[in-house]
Amino acid sequence: MSTHRKNLIRLASVVAVILLWALFARILTEEFLPGPVLTLHVIEQGFSEGWLWKATLTTLSEVIPAFAIAAVVGLFFGAVLGLSKMWGEVFEPLIIGVYAVPKVTLYPIFLLVFKVGAASKIAFGMFHGVFPIQIIAQSAIANMRPVYLKVARSLNLSPAQTLIHVVMPALIPALVVGLRLAFSLTFIGVVLGEIFASRGGLGFLLSAADQTFDVKRVNAVIVILAVLGVGVNLFFNMLERRVAPVSGSERQATLAG
């Protein structure tokens, strides 16, 4: 099936759901379930009145640092555990064990340590995002093709040259996948944190709107969350496509699912 036809189906599917949404809004009355047009109107209002814009900025101001820290920490430990086969093996089930735990149960600890400000959301978000990066980085480094290092040695490259000109380029495709997954998880973690205990941000807005039965605002926040999440992901997907075929990477097992 041609890509063109596939895109048509995807587009039709999204349009169909939006139409269904509008239909349900009609049937159940817009008081109960605001439709797409009304929601867009509320979003526009939210930005001009400032409350939606402010919440979005607050959330982003937490997500971006959380993601950055997760990336650095994850890369570091991924490198350390990837370079040492033994320590990598020692820690692997420990890390996978923590990964399977409902991280939300640990959120109160974050709150007690960092208090109810932005720091607890950043820490909590980072806690979500660090795992995929660490796991993927470790795997990519441990499985890097040994011949690349042989070439570096035969050319007598310094460790710095080897790292910059051989190791990093070899790892980039896998790392981009890791960063994409990490961003999604960090984003979700931050928003979750905001829903439970926060004074601002999109999660807080959602929770407040729910408590005041303001369905219009609820819908508006959901749409913004969707746009943000999907938008950034599409960006990373584009990055992946640019980097992957050139580097002919084997497909790393995605943590999807």
Add this chain to the structure above:
Amino acid sequence: MRVTLEGLGKTYPTKDGGSFVALENVSLDIKSGEFVAVIGVSGCGKSTLLELVAGLQHPTSGTMKFDDVPHSGPHPRVSVVFQEDSTFPWRTVAGNIGFGLSMRGVDSKTRDARVEQMVDMVGLRGFEHHYPHQLSGGMRQRVAIGRTLVLDPGLLLMDEPFGALDEQTRFVLGEELLRIWRESGCTILFVTHSLHEAVQLADRIIVLTPKPGRVARVIENDLARPRRESSEPERYGRMIGTLRELLGFDEARAGTRV
């Protein structure tokens, strides 16, 4: 470059506390500009020998001299072509070929000029800006050869470089290699398990036998180039036969070896 190996040996410690002798007492004198092949069955230590000369491993005994100067570790005028695909997928053909020059700090003008030359020498004109994944296995090995040759090595080490390729490509690349060898004048040490390849390419053929790896015999190959089975079938066939015997192939019929 002249290469002298004296009593070279490599022993590995095994898990149960014992030791495994991969190579024992290998002594060779390779003259400058010679094309020498090393053949032997699996496990005879030919790849180990290559890695020792390449400086990728350290010998447990013996010495190596390059142009009469003792040396250990990777030598700046020694280059290696590996059996598996060693091209960097994130660099173009030109980028790959120029990699060694970049790392050695050669300025971009000189580097680009030499890369251009090399692209022609290895027969990849028109593909300079392609990426390895767009090329066939044989072309990728040409890139690897180009990357090593552009550094103007005195000694070129090749570890079964055509091993992963089909027979047709192997033959063509072998002929290409001979042409490149004549044009560059470097010394070549070529490891292979293919008897025909050794006879086709080399001036001297070193036969290694395993357990422990040591030199069984050195055969002078004075067949006239280009070497075709059809032009001197008797002498060619006799040489192959000698090699087979040295490697113990015919004993297999008696069931004494795998």
Add this chain to the structure above:
Amino acid sequence: MSRIVLLRIAIVAIAIAIWEGLARAHAFGPTLSVPPTVMFATMIAALLDGRLLPDVGRTAAEIALAYGIALLVGLPLGVILWRSHVLAIAIEPYLLAYYVIPLFAFYPLFIKIFGAGIAPIVAIGVINGIGAITMNVLVGLREIPRVQLALARSLMLRPFQTLVHVIVPATVPQAFVGLRLGFIYSLIGVIAAEFILATAGVGYRIAFSYNNFESKIMFATILLVLIVSIACNQVLISIERRLALYRRA
């Protein structure tokens, strides 16, 4: 026991010991300095005297329900998507969205549709788990080696025989990955939802004790959740590994 396993145990033991020491020295402040031994003791006590049992029971029921529904809907959905190329493509945009949007954010809508009570909590558990189940069943089906299906045709097997002897065995290892992840994610979804939507259940208990500064019972409940989820995951992983042995490399 191999050196590696011993190292793992040592690392965990040392970490717990350090935490114990620091907590006893009140290094984390009054509320946070609960030593692991006290956490564990409180947890056992609360289980034995029944304090935690209503919450555990409630959560277990919600997880069972959520996972059950996720299986009932997710398994057939995976098969449907395998059979219909068009549907599989149509669903792709939602697949992308599924993993990147906090699905949790739909909770106000769930409350509207299902009312208060356990329904929205179960709904969030279902939504969290169903993705992994469906996708892994789909991947498993897609990755059945064509040669095996060709063999079935050449042996003129009836559809039912092909299903039982070729399709199911080939799909099981990958499908089981989905079953495991689906369970874990349903569990995570339910407990997360309990944090704000519930009036009982372990998630609720943790949130409640946090809000009331009852740190001992809070840590005890957190510990219980950690132990149970890690244990479940390990058991499921070992089954998954055994199934994976039947896969082609």
